[in-house]
Amino acid sequence: MAKKHKAWIHVGMPGVGDVLEPALAHHHVALRELGIASAAHSTAESFRAAVEMTRSHKDWSLKRSDVEGQWTRLVRRAEKSRSDLVFSQPLLAGATLDQIALLIDALAGYQVHVVVTTGHEDDATTLGRWSTAVRKTERLHLLETDGLDDAGVWKAFGKLVGFGTASLGLGDVARPAPAVDSLPEALRELDRLARRNASLEIRLEELDRKRRKLKKKLREVA
Structure with missing residues (x-):
């Protein structure tokens, strides 16, 4: 049997290790060569x-159709x-057990590893929920960031x-909004604003798609 490739999923925590998400995206071409x-x-x-x-x-003021099937498309690509495979997104730290199971379903061909960065009071809660995503405890990793x-x-x-x-x-690499560790509420608000910017980017992509479609129709009429 061929050896399974690994899927590394970084899920924590908002405000801690946030650089990983943009760094992985920015360097995706170079990483592929590695x-x-x-x-x-x-x-x-x-x-x-x-x-x-x-x-x-x-x-995030999005429609279900804006995100439907996105995770499966990324995995298939x-x-x-x-x-x-490697993926990082702080929002996953708050995923429920059912949501975690759904995410892992798309990774059936991989040996799943979960990485949680430290720095918040609810590290243990997040680790507990995400431990269900791995078959062996040694595949659940706590990355110390202090x-x-x-x-x-x-x-x-x-x-x-x-x-x-x-x-x-x-x-x-574009940095996410800075976190304020001593002010949990401020941290959550900063994270919300950073993700709001991302949602606006999605909506701009949709508007651009509609603009191109309309332009094509106008050419056909002419």
């Missing part, structure tokens, strides 16, 4: 998939590379997954 398939090629893609899985589209800057978190994550980050700099 044998790692970033499921998302943009933060809009990863956000859309997480919203679909957590059934939170209404919270990554499968074509025949390599390990004392690490973005580059340190990125390097530690790369070491865990199996890729070096020396040539994958963060200089051109």
Whole structure:
């Protein structure tokens, strides 16, 4: 039997390790050359998939059709590379057991590993729920982030997954809104605003698609 590729799912926590999501998307081409398939090629893609899985589209003023099937599409695209898959999105930290099971269903061909970054009071709760996603306890990883800057978190994550980050700099990677650890409410609000920006990007993509469709119709009429 052929050895299964690994699927590394980073799920925590909002405000901690947020650099991983944009870094993976920004470097998806370079990562592919290193044998790692970033499921998302943009933060809009990863956000859309997480919203679909957590059934939170209404919270972000999106329609169900805006996100329907996004996670499966990302997984299927990554499968074509025949390599390990990696995905990061903070919204997944709040996924329910049923939502986690649904997300894992699409990864039937992979050996699933879950990575949770530390830094919040509910680390244990998140770890408990996401432990159901892995078949063996050694595939549930707690990534310590205390004392690490973005580059340190990125390097530690790369070491865990199996890729070096020396040539994958963060200089051109768009950062999410900064978190304020001592003010939980402020942290959640900053995260909400960052994700709101991503939802607006999705809506702009839809408007652009409609514009191109209308332009095509006008050419046909002419």
